[in-house]
Every structure is written in structure tokens, then in C-alpha cells.
Amino acid sequence: MKTVLLLAVLLAFNSPVTAQSTGSRATIQQSLGFEDQTTTALTGWHSNPPGTVTADNTIAHSGRWSVRLQRDAQSADNFSVITRTIPVAFQGHTVELRGYLKLQDVAGNAGLWIRQDGDDGILSLENMQSQQIAGTRDWAQYRIAVPIQPQAQQLFFGVLVTGTGTLWADDLELLVDGKPIADAPDAPPRQEMPADHEFDVGSHIVLKTLTPTQITNLATLARVWGMLKYHHPTLTSGQRQWDYELLRILPVILAAPDHAHANAALLAWIDKLGSVPPCNPCVPAPTGEFNLKPSLDWIHNRNLLSAPLSSRLESIYTNRTGKQFYVSIVSETGNPRFEHEPSYPQITFPDSGYQLLALFRWWNILQYWAPDRDVAGQDWSAVLADFIPKLALAKDKTAYQLALFELIAKANDTHANLWNSLDSRPPVGECSLSPTFRFIDNKPVVFRVDSADTAFRPGDILDSLNGAPVASLIEQWAPYYAASNEAARQRDLASHLTGGVCGPIAVTVIRSGHLLHIPAKRIAVKQSLGTHDQPGDTFRLLSPQVAYLKLSSIKAADLPSYFDQAKNTNGIIVDIRNYPSAFMPFAMGAYLATSPTPFVAFTFADLANPGAFSFGDGPRVQPGPIHFGGKVVILVDETSVSQAEYTAMALRAMPNAIVVGSTTSGADGNVSSFSLPGRLTTMISGLGVFYPDHRPTQRVGIVPDIVSKPTIQGIAAGRDEVLETAVHLIDSK
Incomplete structure (x- = not known):
């Protein structure tokens, strides 16, 4: 439920591995106190953007030197950062x-940050954003920690x-299990992919057209490749x-004149992998209370597959070992x-082979490891067939990316x-444009404007x-x-x-029923996570x-x-x-619960049975020593996503609680990321999140008990009609 996507993406592009910023863990501590600096030009670290970061020999926590990050309204980018890599x-x-x-005078957030990357991108990120460190504060020690990921590189x-504002940092320490990182034991060798370099620079497959037979054969190949x-x-x-x-097999399948020849080629391809020994013991089929079971009926379809090919796939499934090389389960979250x-x-694009690989990888991950594949409401066979030509025939990287955007949107x-x-x-x-826009009654409406x-x-x-x-642009x-x-x-x-x-x-708007022409200007607007709450104090x-x-600005320490x-x-x-700026379901729920209260159930993937997801009980909110017995009105809308929805689920389960507002984003559960060819990164919701009675939340969102939405007239008048509804509910007897 920890969603830090925006800052994670930004940090990804501001954290290059350079010789200067890469260190040895045996010697890295020597530079973390900044006493190796000799001028105000910071050395040994990657810093960005230029002009906002310096070494400082006038203010330090200890010794002579610290680092200073200083920003004003004219500073480039959304944040300033210094980075080291090991x-x-x-x-x-x-x-840690x-x-x-x-x-x-820090108006945004300040903090330490730490990130682990694997071969294919970000594995974890912690940046203290939830702690809301801001304002003016004297020297104090802070700390962040993340579990070490097995595949981190x-x-x-x-x-x-x-x-905006100024941040000084000094006397940093990097620890593993509470001890200096220099003392950590060496990692054992990783299991690597076999050495194979034939296609390192490209697939050498260029397609201009595809016949219906080729599309059908490629769809079968995608299924077989993923199942194997x-x-x-x-x-x-x-x-x-x-x-x-x-x-290697793609040109053979593309050249097959009919389905029979393609199926024969697939059978010969499978045989090159070697025989599959009989299982002893065998992996049991999924049993118990399952939300999803493997969708493998197609391997028994003799109309789609030849009898020998179908029989071979059935045997492989029966004798599977239950082990996985391409997937594991995150121990902390599941x-x-x-x-x-x-x-x-x-x-280099276009590359039809790698573009098809992107489709096949994504589609099979959705089939075997996405807990919400059925909730998406798609005919997945049709999606595969529809996107084979869209991906394979994309004529450049931009067209390839747009086809992927459209494909990924099918996951809903x-x-x-x-x-x-x-x-x-x-x-x-x-x-x-500078205003904040919001859809009201399916129309894009100015919600807030800059004072200038x-x-x-x-x-x-x-x-x-x-x-x-605008209506046609939206449709497009x-x-x-x-x-x-x-x-x-x-x-x-x-x-x-x-x-x-x-x-x-040139912009036209409708104001009070009249069409107005407004000479406007597009300007650089800094990205931020949108909120519809009230400005001002928490x-x-x-x-x-x-x-x-x-x-949005809550701190657990302030709850009492x-x-x-x-x-x-x-x-x-x-x-x-x-x-939410901090994880609140249990900290806040403790003030509201009168007994241990369940509010969520999860579904978890089964490594031994790819495609199966079983139900598991979620945590309970435990009551604390202080109880608030008044009404609790929870406000939600489309900006409520992931952790916000999880929090709303927990609080709604409390006595005297009611949810007011409109449909939330409908995406909960810890995310699982993966890469696609061309150094692209995507994600799926990796956990199925349900109410304790197993009603789904994905796509549905948190359905309010009382629907209350802003109106165009209310926005024009400066009213918060959803908040007014909540106030009325508390004031009413």
C-alpha cells in the first residue's frame, strides 16, 4: 500500500551511477561526514539540480563540513538531491x-532516502515522505531502514x-543489521541467467504485415511460451x-503456412528442453478457498492444439516441480x-521480436500472477490477438510505447x-495551464486557481x-x-x-453558461500529488x-x-x-475500535500453482487505551488511492463510522513491478484486497455510504459541498 511512484520515478532519473558517486562499502563511511570536502563544490556525490547543492564549512553538526541543499521558487525541478551508490x-x-x-524554512519535505535497484529497475524506496519533515528545525538525528531485497544489485x-527552503545534512551512517556496512558479510553468488548473447543487439525480426494465420499462430506461441x-x-x-x-522460434512460427505446421514446430521446440521426469511426490492441485484458479483449460483444447502438443503440455503441468525461477514471493507482504x-x-526500435516479447511477457504475467485478472473484465484471448499486430508492427519506439500504454490500460x-x-x-x-482541473459531471472544470x-x-x-x-481530445x-x-x-x-x-x-471555457475566449499560456508546472482536502492546518x-x-499531512506522533x-x-x-502522509489504519483505528476488528482479507499467489490465488485473513485493528466515542465521517473521492483506500476500509469498520463522498480509485494492494524491453517499467497490484466477507475492492473502490459530489455551481462559489454534507451528518441528531 505504500505508493511513492511519483518521487520514485523522479529519483530514478536523478540517480545515475557515476565513478565519482560510486563507493566501496569498506571505505564509504569516510566520506559520509563530509570532512573530505575541501571547497564548497561538493565532491564524491552526484547532486542535482545544479546550483542548489554545496558543501558548507560555516554550519556543521560536527567537524568542519556539512552539505547544504538550498532551494527557492526559481529552483529547477521538484526537488534537490545528493546521491551515493554502492x-x-x-x-x-x-x-539502515x-x-x-x-x-x-522548508516548505516541502526534507529527509534521508534509500533505494535498492535490481537488474531491471527499482525494488524498494524509502524517502521519509510519510514523516513530513518540514519547517525550521535544529540538528536532530533521523533514520530510515529497508529490508534487503534478495535480487538487489x-x-x-x-x-x-x-x-523551497534550506536543508543541511551531516554525520551520515550506513548500517546493515545495526552494524557498520563495512562489517557486513559478503553476499553469496547469485543464480544468474545462462550466458547467451545471440540477440544482445536485436532480434533481427522486422515485420511490415501479419496475416490472420500468423496472428493466430503467434497467439498460441504466446500461451505456450508462458505456460512453459x-x-x-x-x-x-x-x-x-x-x-x-x-x-529463435519466432521466425519458424511466422513462416508456418498453417496451424498444423506451427503446432508441430512448437512440439519440436518443447522437446529440445529435455524430458520431464515423473513427479514424486507430485504438486497437488489447488484446493481450499480460492478466489482464482489457474486458467489452463486451453491446454486440453485439441482444436487449438494438436493432440501430441496438448498431451505434452498436460504432462508438463502434471509433473511440475512447484519451483520458480522468474517469480518469488516478497516475504514481508506476500x-x-x-x-x-x-x-x-x-x-534499437523498431524491433518486432522484442516488441512481441514485451506483449508476451506482460500478458503471461497478468494470466499467472495478477490477483485481479478476472476483475479486469477482459476477454484475455481477444486482448492477446488484438495487440499482436499493434505491438509487432509498431514502426518506432514512440508507437511501441503508445501500444504498450493502450495494452496496460486493459488491466484496469x-x-x-x-x-x-x-x-x-x-x-x-x-x-x-496553471489551474487545477477536475471532472465534474464528466466535464473538465477549473477546480482551483493560482492566486496570480x-x-x-x-x-x-x-x-x-x-x-x-476538449471532448474529442479526451476521447482520443x-x-x-x-x-x-x-x-x-x-x-x-x-x-x-x-x-x-x-x-x-487559445482556450475557450464556458462560464455561467457563456462561451469565453481566454488568451492563456502554458507554463512549467511542478508535479504534485493531487488532493481535494482543505488547505491549511492538519x-x-x-x-x-x-x-x-x-x-495528507498527518503524523502519528500528533494523534494524541x-x-x-x-x-x-x-x-x-x-x-x-x-x-496519507503516514500509515494510519492501526494508529488511528486504535482510538476508534472497541474490540479487535477485522476489516480486510487478501488473496495470495501460489508459486506451485501459477494462476491460483487463495484467500488469507488480514490483520485486525486493536483498540487502544483511549477511545473516541463520537461520530466518524470519512471523506473519499477519486484522489483516494491504494493506501488511502486501505485506510478508509479500516476506519469504516469502526463503530459510528460512515463514508461520504464518491467512488475511489479502486486500486489497492502492494505493487509488483517488472521491466519490459526498451528499459521500460510497469507494475500490477500484487495482492488481491477484499472485505472480510470477500467482496472485492479492485475497480469497485470504496463505495461511499452517502454519495456526495461537488457541483460546478458549488466550486464557482468556493464551497466544499462534500465537507458540508459531513458537517451536517455530525450536527444532526
């Missing part, structure tokens, strides 16, 4: 970064600050470079971890996207951009926006709708009877004070029209 050539359970920080760490990947013992033990074996899935950054999963390629999704451009913007007003309905009707771009439901899709469209080239743009008393608490102030009210409004 190889993960050590073993242990937890890696400690350091002393001093803040002056590089460890990135450093200090960052967002927004997760069931054949030669592959589940990592004895082949299975991507390259796909590239979602799948995808391994040995290279991103092939060196490939807000967590899914082509996360490191969002700048290729339409509309393309670095700038946008006098052209737009809240409640304006966006009608056209440079003469193009919507297929590229991955989302669990329409509320989430409209949320994302609203935040990107006015993107394009910086500079003047907690306040709206009246002597009504308390208000928003979770907040509930003490709210103890004499009739009720508290918990605003989760945002992404």
Missing part, C-alpha cells in the same frame, strides 16, 4: 541510513529536499535464456516479485502504467484548446490512461489534459461540535493531541481525499 555485495536483513539534519542513498516458463522444470530451474529462445526479466536497454489497474515513459503519453509537452492567475475562475468548464474540442487520449475505473481515469486525464508545448495557447475545530482531520482536542466534540471528519 553495490549490494553484502548480505543481511536490513540496511542514519544522519543529522537541520532545516530552515545497487544501493542508492542520500539526502533530498522538496519545495512457469511449469517446465528446465525453465523453472533457470537453465535457458527463455526470452532468446522465443526470439505479493509476487518478478526476477530475471531483463529490460534490454540497448535495443490504477497501479499499472508505463511509469518511466509518462512523457510519451499524450498530450506530450513539458508545460500546462486572473484569467480562469473556479467553475469554468474547459471547452477547447487551440481550436480542438483516454485509451492510453491506465486506471481501475472511470473516476481514476478522469482524475489522471484532468491533471494532464492541458499539457503541451510551453507558450501561448487538524482544526470547525465548531465546538465538529473536528476536522486531513491525512488531536484526539484530546476532539474529545468533547460530537464527531470527527477524517478527510482522505488525498494520499
Whole structure:
């Protein structure tokens, strides 16, 4: 449920491995106190953006030197950062970064950060964002820790600050299981993929057209390739470079004149993997309370497959070992971890072979490891057939990326996207209009305006951009926006709708029923996580009877004070029209629960039975020593996603709680990321999240008990009609 996608993506592009910033764990501690600096030009670290980071010999926690990150309103990018890198050539359970920080007028967030990368991208990231370190603070020690991932190859760490203000850092320490990293034992050798270099620079497959027979044969190949990947013992033990074996068989399948010849080629291909010994003991078929079972009826279909091919696949399934090479389970959370899935950054596009590999990899991961594959509501056979020509015939990398955006959107999963390629999704451009837009009654409406913007007003309905009707632009771009439901899709469209080239743009809006032409300008607008909560303090008393608490800036340490102030009210409004800054289900739930309260159930993947997901009980909210007995009104809308939805589930299970608002994003569960050819990264929701009675939340979202939505008239008048509904509920007897 920890969603740090935006900052993770940004950090990914600001953390290059350079000789200067890469260190040895035996000597790295010598530079973490910054006493090796000799001038204000910071050395030994990668820093970004230029002009915001210096070594400082006037303010330090100890010794003479520290590092200073200083930002103002004109500073480039969204944050300033310093980075060091070391190889993960050590073993242990937890890696920890400690350091002393001093803040002056920090308007965003400041903190330490640490990230682990594998061969194919980010594995984990912690950046103290949830702790909301801001304002002015004297020197104090902070610490962050992450579990060491088995497939981690590089460890990135450093200090960052967002927004404006000044941050000093000094006396950093890097520890493994509480001891200096230099003392950590060496890591054992990793199991690597077999050496195979035939297709390192490309597949050499160029396609201009595809016949219906070729598409059908390729769809069968995709199914067989994926089934073997997760069931054949030669592959589940990592004895082949299975991507390259796909590239070898592709020309044979493409050349097959009919289905019979293609099936014969597939049978001969399977036989080259070697015989499958009879199982003893055999892996039992999935039993018990399952949400999903393997979708493998197709291997028995003699119309799709020849009898010998079908029989061979049935035998492989029966005699599977239950082991996996390409997938493991994250021990802390239970979602799948995808391994040995290279991103092939060196490939030049177009490359029809690698483009088909991207489709086959994604489609099979969805079939075998996505807990919400059926909730997506797709005919997956049709999706595969439809996208074979779209991917195979993409004429350049941009077309390839757009086809992937459209494909990934078929998962109907807000967590899914082509996360490191969002700048290729339409509309393309670095700038946008300054107002914040939001869909109201299926229309893009100005929700908030910058104080300096006098052209737009809240409640304006966006009608056209440079003469193009906005309705037609939405229809054109919507297929590229991955989302669990329409509320989430409209949320994302609203935040990107006015993107394009910086500079003047002709805009028409409808204001109070009248069409107005507005000379406007696209400007560089810093990205942020959108919220619809109230500006201002985290907690306040709206009246002597009504308390208000928003979770976008919540700190667990402040909860005792907040509930003490709210103890004499009739009720508290918990605003989760945002992404919580701290994990609140249990910390806040302790003030509301009167007994151990279940609120969630999960489904978990079964490595021995790919495609099967079994139910497991979730945690319970335990009551604490102090109980708040008033009404609890929880506000949600389309900005409530993932951890926000999980929090709403927990709080709604409490006595006297009610949910008010509109449909949430419908994407919960820890995410599982994987790479696609061309150094692209995507994700799926890796856990199935259900209510205790096994009702789903994916796509459905948190359905409010009382639906309350803003209106265009209310926005124009500066009202928060959802909050007004909540206040009325608490005030009413």
C-alpha cells in the first residue's frame, strides 16, 4: 500500500551511477561526514539540480563540513538531491541510513532516502515522505531502514529536499543489521541467467504485415511460451535464456503456412528442453478457498492444439516441480516479485521480436500472477490477438510505447502504467495551464486557481484548446490512461489534459453558461500529488461540535493531541481525499475500535500453482487505551488511492463510522513491478484486497455510504459541498 511512484520515478532519473558517486562499502563511511570536502563544490556525490547543492564549512553538526541543499521558487525541478551508490555485495536483513539534519524554512519535505535497484529497475524506496519533515528545525538525528531485497544489485542513498527552503545534512551512517556496512558479510553468488548473447543487439525480426494465420499462430506461441516458463522444470530451474529462445522460434512460427505446421514446430521446440521426469511426490492441485484458479483449460483444447502438443503440455503441468525461477514471493507482504526479466536497454526500435516479447511477457504475467485478472473484465484471448499486430508492427519506439500504454490500460489497474515513459503519453509537452482541473459531471472544470492567475475562475468548464474540442481530445487520449475505473481515469486525464508545448495557447471555457475566449499560456508546472482536502492546518475545530482531520499531512506522533482536542466534540471528519502522509489504519483505528476488528482479507499467489490465488485473513485493528466515542465521517473521492483506500476500509469498520463522498480509485494492494524491453517499467497490484466477507475492492473502490459530489455551481462559489454534507451528518441528531 505504500505508493511513492511519483518521487520514485523522479529519483530514478536523478540517480545515475557515476565513478565519482560510486563507493566501496569498506571505505564509504569516510566520506559520509563530509570532512573530505575541501571547497564548497561538493565532491564524491552526484547532486542535482545544479546550483542548489554545496558543501558548507560555516554550519556543521560536527567537524568542519556539512552539505547544504538550498532551494527557492526559481529552483529547477521538484526537488534537490545528493546521491551515493554502492553495490549490494553484502548480505543481511536490513540496511539502515542514519544522519543529522537541520532545516530552515522548508516548505516541502526534507529527509534521508534509500533505494535498492535490481537488474531491471527499482525494488524498494524509502524517502521519509510519510514523516513530513518540514519547517525550521535544529540538528536532530533521523533514520530510515529497508529490508534487503534478495535480487538487489545497487544501493542508492542520500539526502533530498522538496519545495523551497534550506536543508543541511551531516554525520551520515550506513548500517546493515545495526552494524557498520563495512562489517557486513559478503553476499553469496547469485543464480544468474545462462550466458547467451545471440540477440544482445536485436532480434533481427522486422515485420511490415501479419496475416490472420500468423496472428493466430503467434497467439498460441504466446500461451505456450508462458505456460512453459512457469511449469517446465528446465525453465523453472533457470537453465535457458527463455526470452532468446522465443526470439529463435519466432521466425519458424511466422513462416508456418498453417496451424498444423506451427503446432508441430512448437512440439519440436518443447522437446529440445529435455524430458520431464515423473513427479514424486507430485504438486497437488489447488484446493481450499480460492478466489482464482489457474486458467489452463486451453491446454486440453485439441482444436487449438494438436493432440501430441496438448498431451505434452498436460504432462508438463502434471509433473511440475512447484519451483520458480522468474517469480518469488516478497516475504514481508506476500505479493509476487518478478526476477530475471531483463529490460534490454540497448535495443534499437523498431524491433518486432522484442516488441512481441514485451506483449508476451506482460500478458503471461497478468494470466499467472495478477490477483485481479478476472476483475479486469477482459476477454484475455481477444486482448492477446488484438495487440499482436499493434505491438509487432509498431514502426518506432514512440508507437511501441503508445501500444504498450493502450495494452496496460486493459488491466484496469490504477497501479499499472508505463511509469518511466509518462512523457510519451499524450498530450506530450513539458508545460500546462496553471489551474487545477477536475471532472465534474464528466466535464473538465477549473477546480482551483493560482492566486496570480486572473484569467480562469473556479467553475469554468474547459471547452477547447487551440481550436480542438476538449471532448474529442479526451476521447482520443483516454485509451492510453491506465486506471481501475472511470473516476481514476478522469482524475489522471484532468491533471494532464492541458499539457503541451510551453507558450501561448487559445482556450475557450464556458462560464455561467457563456462561451469565453481566454488568451492563456502554458507554463512549467511542478508535479504534485493531487488532493481535494482543505488547505491549511492538519487538524482544526470547525465548531465546538465538529473536528476536522486531513491525512495528507498527518503524523502519528500528533494523534494524541488531536484526539484530546476532539474529545468533547460530537464527531470527527477524517478527510482522505488525498494520499496519507503516514500509515494510519492501526494508529488511528486504535482510538476508534472497541474490540479487535477485522476489516480486510487478501488473496495470495501460489508459486506451485501459477494462476491460483487463495484467500488469507488480514490483520485486525486493536483498540487502544483511549477511545473516541463520537461520530466518524470519512471523506473519499477519486484522489483516494491504494493506501488511502486501505485506510478508509479500516476506519469504516469502526463503530459510528460512515463514508461520504464518491467512488475511489479502486486500486489497492502492494505493487509488483517488472521491466519490459526498451528499459521500460510497469507494475500490477500484487495482492488481491477484499472485505472480510470477500467482496472485492479492485475497480469497485470504496463505495461511499452517502454519495456526495461537488457541483460546478458549488466550486464557482468556493464551497466544499462534500465537507458540508459531513458537517451536517455530525450536527444532526
